[in-house]
Amino acid sequence: MDKEKKLNGGRDKSKDSPRTGLEESFVLYDHKKLRMGYTTGSCAAAAAKAGTRTLLTGVETEEIVLDTPKGIRLHLPVEDIHIQRDESGIPVKVCCAVRKDGGDDIDATNGALIYAEVSCTGEAGVTIDGGEGVGRVTKPGLDQPVGNAAINHVPREMITKGVLEVCREQGYTGGISVIIRIPEGQKIAEKTFNPRLGIVGGISVLGTSGIVMPMSEKALIDTIRVEMKMRRENGGEYLVITPGNFGERFASEMPDLVRTHEMKCSNFVGETLDMAVDLGVKGILFISHIGKFIKVSGGIMNTHSHEADCRAELMAAAVLRAGGSADLARKILSTNTTEDALKILKQEGGDGLFDASMKRITERIGFYLNARVQGRIETGAVIFSNDFGMLGRTENVPDLVEKLRKQG
Template structure:
């Protein structure tokens, strides 16, 4: 069994807290115990706050009367993770909050990803809330705070991710949606998701409906599209087993929500989607295009493309209607193959829909079931 470390937003929060503590006049961290205490569940409310957790930092120092620097280093736990050993620098300084502006301002330094065409730091709601809940209790009255986050080496590491394809440039995005690292291909991740299904089955408000989300980008995007957070469950790569487990636990309506370049595998009958086990995405795309009746020349170009997104972009440039029809064909095929997979495992009566987004984080296709369930789930009030 592997042990889990913390996601990048936790190490950013740890460095920020260390810096702000120095700004507030606290003594330098002891070399014997270089830790800060963090609240890792920003959505928890008093009086049921979980206990604080000690997170290691490398140090903090004053840079001037109103500026301080905190430094931490990423430790994501066992397993392969490109953030391992990544230094995190957070410079904190006091500001005077302007009317109508947040007391907390975030600025991207070197190695931190920003949204293409802007200087806006790419940060998830979880990462921002984690900073806010840990820093606000430290602030003097009527005082704001600006954090400049720097990830030395982050620009180079980002080249090994799909950030740029999702519209994030210049470095690593802070898009973690939870404190603990979860391995999408780790059997422990499947066990955790199954345990969460059991918990939800005991809640009448949640038991019938579920949104299986594939990937951190999907988990970050789904709430902004109106999908209720209590219905979201990160599937990682264990999509097939989780669909069956959901049916076994009494789920009646299941929405698959994810990036088209990942979910396309389901249209080819691949229900564990880690690339180490199976790929075949371009083959599935070409097959669906053939079933749609596209001409041989287009099929050959699709098959030779470097990726699903590139194939669809090139097809859209030539024939926009054909590209849109192919994406809709894929969404429908994902629904059909998924329903057949669940039925083969003895589970029937589960309504499955698929909603796909592209690397621009825009919805690009919905199957018949996906369109229906997206509208129905958006209308649910679970607040």
């Protein structure tokens, strides 16, 4: 095998077009085939491995092979290669990049160049740090200790493995310094959870498998857990949790509510409760639009429309429990949104039936939240409507609000 092919992972680039190894890798979501991608961690590891090979051979590495923790082998093109040489022409520093491809996932980092700057050091081993655009950890409870670059442990392991592999190939026994840079990182970070997590100055280098699975619920749940763990280790025994922006906005209008430890759970109510128990949280106050949490009143713990709907059915059932007529229930069953259902209930049932129905809904929400955690933590909920404001709250909400106030 000639030197060019060896540097490029054993493939002759002149004979075929670049193939990453994911061309036939898809996941099915909503009856569509979505293309898989690779993580920022894979990009960082690939760039570090390519940079080390260029540093130790003096020949530009235009493609690098990377084995991911998921077991998929990637062939990644290397871009923007810069070699700094000493007076005798020996490389002393190499900087190169691999471009992030998140596949068909919704990903703020897609297309970003992930750079690795590598150089030799006197001491054996691989040292890893972050430069421009890589965030710094400022709060305990995250994957890395306070002060470290936000390069998670699996990407660090991948970087180390790839660099040492090249060192063994080339018979080099010294040390290698790797600095990861992401020039667009600080701008991209504004679109991520990093500011909420106390990661400043850029994005995190992430990935546990090395591969991006489009529309991955696990990835979203993992993100929720990361934030909850951080808040718990920073004094958040009691949390305010909203499904999304509507809830966050309504919470901001509650004058007595201390929101120091507030976070979002998206549609994953059940998983959020489970992880709260596991992490030692003492209490959660949920604040949600009724369109989401009316589903919880029926024991539905994933509120995404792909999982379940039943909004009109649950509203109609509450109205019947509160003494409403079958004719009114049938009208509510014909509505498309909870806001429409509330308008009909208000117009035809009056304030008394309206309030009684909301009471039944909040009672059932409280029942199912407590059933999920089996009484191991305190749970409560406030539900609201865009048109009618606060609709109801579980009976323990004042107690939770006071505990949040004392917690500060």
